Amino acid sequence: MKEYWETLNTVKRIKLILSLISVLLITIFAFQNWEKSEVSFVFFSLKVPITLLILVAMITGYFISSLYSFKKIRVKENEINELKKKIEAISKDRGDFL
Numbered sequence: 147m148k149e150y151w152e153t154l155n156t157v158k159r160i161k162l163i164l165s166l167i168s169v170l171l172i173t174i175f176a177f178q179n180w181e182k183s184e185v186s187f188v189f190f191s192l193k194v195p196i197t198l199l200i201l202v203a204m205i206t207g208y209f210i211s212s213l214y215s216f217k218k219i220r221v222k223e224n225e226i227n228e229l230k231k232k233i234e235a236i237s238k239d240r241g242d243f244l
Contacts, residue, residue, distance in 0.1 A: 154162065175197070182193040 151159070179196040179200075181196065183196050183199065184191055184193050185199060
């Protein structure tokens with residue numbers, strides 16, 4: 147571990163230390179909030195640890211935002227392809243070659 151530490155520059159050392167502190171704080175948070183809470187859905191209810199509930203909510207939010215971002219990227223890619231086709235058509239009409 148000492149050899150690995152010596153190969154890191156200052157910025158990477160700081161990132162490693164902050165990452166370790168974050169993992170420690172998240173672990174402490176998880177253990178402190180492991181008591182179960184009742185969550186009611188439309189037709190049923192469950193008793194779920196608060197930490198697990200937060201984790202599921204975060205993962206669900208990540209996937210929803212990823213799907214939204216993917217849709218935006220696809221729209222932009224389609225627009226780029228259409229503009230490339232227009233440029234190619236104009237270049238052929240003028241006799242230019244890109």
